[in-house]
Amino acid sequence: GPLGAGELETDPAAHAVMLGGRPVPLPPNEFKLLVPLARHAGQTLSREQLLDELHGAALGGIDRSVDSHVKNLRRKLERDPERPPLIETVYGVGYRLVE
16 A cells, blocks of 8 residues: 655555655656655665665665665655655665655
8 A cells, every 4th residue: 555654655556656645756766766765664774775676686886876866856855945854864874764
């Protein structure tokens, strides 16, 4: 079923994201990253875990694609500067979706 975190609702089956009741269109890779973050809201996921979600298997070396996808997600999901961020960077570890 849909995964909720505050204003954000992610529906993996429908490949849909709603923010405050409005649909947010996301490209496949950004959606693939958002789903595990939403599924484990409040938990920190490492870059490696997120890369596994993107590529199905860890690639050697540091892959910055996760960072650029997260940056894009933030641009689309965190439009309101008055509101706290939805996706937190956990320094040296990875990212967490705020509940």
